[in-house]
Amino acid sequence: MRDGVLYSLIRPVLFRFDAEKAHGLALTALKLAAPGRPLAFPGCLATQVAGIAFPNPVGMAAGFDKDGEIPDALLGLGFGFAEVGSITPLPQAGNPKPRLFRLTEDRAVINRMGFNNGGAQAAVHRMEARAGRPGVVGINIGANKDSSDRMADYAIMTRLMAPLASYLAVNISSPNTPGLRALQDEGALTVLLDAVIEARNAACLEGRRPPVFLKVAPDLQPADIDAIARIAIEKGLGALIVSNTTISRPPLSSPHAGETGGLSGAPLRDLAQQRLRDFRKATGGAMPLIGVGGIAGPEDAWARIRAGASLIQVYSAMVYEGPGIARAICRGLVKLMRRDGFATIVEAVGTL
Numbered sequence: 001m002r003d004g005v006l007y008s009l010i011r012p013v014l015f016r017f018d019a020e021k022a023h024g025l026a027l028t029a030l031k032l033a034a035p036g037r038p039l040a041f042p043g044c045l046a047t048q049v050a051g052i053a054f055p056n057p058v059g060m061a062a063g064f065d066k067d068g069e070i071p072d073a074l075l076g077l078g079f080g081f082a083e084v085g086s087i088t089p090l091p092q093a094g095n096p097k098p099r100l101f102r103l104t105e106d107r108a109v110i111n112r113m114g115f116n117n118g119g120a121q122a123a124v125h126r127m128e129a130r131a132g133r134p135g136v137v138g139i140n141i142g143a144n145k146d147s148s149d150r151m152a153d154y155a156i157m158t159r160l161m162a163p164l165a166s167y168l169a170v171n172i173s174s175p176n177t178p179g180l181r182a183l184q185d186e187g188a189l190t191v192l193l194d195a196v197i198e199a200r201n202a203a204c205l206e207g208r209r210p211p212v213f214l215k216v217a218p219d220l221q222p223a224d225i226d227a228i229a230r231i232a233i234e235k236g237l238g239a240l241i242v243s244n245t246t247i248s249r250p251p252l253s254s255p256h257a258g259e260t261g262g263l264s265g266a267p268l269r270d271l272a273q274q275r276l277r278d279f280r281k282a283t284g285g286a287m288p289l290i291g292v293g294g295i296a297g298p299e300d301a302w303a304r305i306r307a308g309a310s311l312i313q314v315y316s317a318m319v320y321e322g323p324g325i326a327r328a329i330c331r332g333l334v335k336l337m338r339r340d341g342f343a344t345i346v347e348a349v350g351t352l
Contacts, residue, residue, distance in 0.1 A: 007322025007323065007324065010322075014026075015104065018098065018100075019100040019101055019102045020099065020100040023100065027070060030070045030073040030074070031070055033073055037072075037075070037076060038055060038134055038135045039075075039327075041055050041056045041078075041080070042334055044344045045057065045330060045334065046345075049290075050211035050213075050238030050239055050288060051211065051238075052211070052238075053136075054080045054081055054136055055080050056078075056333075057301075057345055058078070058314065058330055059079055059080055059082065059311055059312065059314075060074045060081075060083060060314065061083060061292050061313035062085045062086055062169060062171065063086070063315055064315050066084070066085060066116065067084070067087070067122065068084035068087070068126045068139070071084055071135070072130060072133060072135065075134075075136075077323050077324075077326055078324075080326075081135070081311070082136070082138070083140050083169055083313065084137060085139055085169070085171070086140045086142035086171045086174065087119070087141055088117060088142050088143060088144045088153065089119065089144055090120070090144050091119035091122070092116060092117065092144055094115060099111060099112045099261070101256040102254075102256070102319065103253075103254035103265070103267075104254065106252050106254050106265065107265050107296065107316075107320050108252070108264065108266055108267050108268070109319060110256060110261045110263050111245065112175075112259070112261030115174065115177055120157060120160050124160055124164065127139070137165065138165060138166055138167040138169050138213070139165040139168055140169040140171050140215070141154060141158065141170060142157070142177070142180075150180070151191060151192055151195050154196055155198070155199040156199075158203065162199070162200045162209065162210055163203055163208075166210060167213050168200065168210055168211070169215050171244070172184055172189070172214070172215070173217035173244035174245075174262065175219075175245060175246075175261065175262045176261060184216065184217065184220070184224060185224075186227040189231055190231055190235075193212070196212055197235060200212065211239070212235075212237050212238055213237065213290070214228070214237055214240055215240075215241040215243075216240060216241065217243055217246070218246045218268065218272055219246055219248060220275065222278070225279060226282050228240070230282075232287055238288065239290050239311075240289050240290070242272065242275050242276045242292065242293075243272050243276075244262065245264045245293075246263050246268055246271060246293075247262065264293065264294070264315065264316045265296075265316035265320075268294040269294025270294070271293070272292065272293025272294050272304075273293075273303065273304060280307065289309050289310060290309060290312065290313060291304035292312065292313040292314075292315075295317060296317040296320070297328065297332065298336060302336045302348075305345065305348050306348055307350070307352060314326070333345065
């Protein structure tokens with residue numbers, strides 16, 4: 001409660017800054033803070049996905065910590081896991097600014113960042129420096145915009161990052177790199193995942209290979225969903241992350257509504273919820289799902305878990321609710337579990 005009240009006082013000042021500038025200030029503040037240790041949570045919130053033990057199901061989605069600068073600070077805020085990236089083989093500046101927009105009236109964000117990041121080698125050094133620290137840190141990998149061989153980019157990133165990651169998240173669903181979403185097509189996806197799995201197996205000894213998660217778009221047709229679900233199961237992926245930002249535009253009130261890019265936040269909630277249900281049905285419950293998109297509080301998180309998500313992630317909600325969002329959701333989940341008669345979070349997955 002104190003976190004929420006304090007942030008409500010600070011937020012008007014932050015919102016006077018350009019959205020990308022404010023994001024940079026938040027990263028700087030977290031970098032300057034003493035490195036946090038993962039917080040302790042009630043055992044009822046613990047879960048296991050793809051052989052990884054998560055202390056609670058609330059994660060920070062990729063995009064907030066693009067270069068892997070503050071994963072331990074995020075864990076110290078109460079997140080059960082942090083996903084850094086997307087990281088590409090070579091540094092790239094991303095798309096021209098401005099490219100990040102708050103839609104305050106809609107509690108939403110539009111971004112067309114374009115995988116801006118400092119490249120693989122800088123991220124490798126940071127991940128090597130935190131080796132041995134506790135906490136689940138996934139690494140989200142992507143391809144360079146001007147790459148002549150994007151399949152090779154993903155293989156390169158896998159070889160570099162697999163030994164350093166709790167899990168690898170293969171991002172082929174950003175709308176801000178032209179042509180990237182074409183890798184979700186059945187043939188391309190099969191070839192891509194074969195390359196990633198081969199590179200992971202070559203980079204890591206058996207028994208120390210991180211699971212591969214696949215991040216998909218919400219803007220998929222039923223046939224795409226069925227094909228992705230089937231391939232994910234056939235390839236033995238650890239989980240599907242459902243979903244990335246949307247290029248669709250539900251009714252919006254903000255003057256920034258017409259900006260191009262991926263929409264996230266509250267207006268994405270219903271679409272992301274439905275896609276999660278679609279993938280739950282398509283996989284028959286055989287594949288763990290991570291629910292992302294429009295989750296702003298405990299009730300949203302609980303609805304996603306009841307619909308089939310073993311884990312959930314937030315990002316845009318941190319913009320509007322502040323750094324206490326993970327702890328607030330965890331507290332709320334405990335109450336909702338008790339209200340609905342569940343002893344553990346695991347019992348509730350896919351029950352509605």
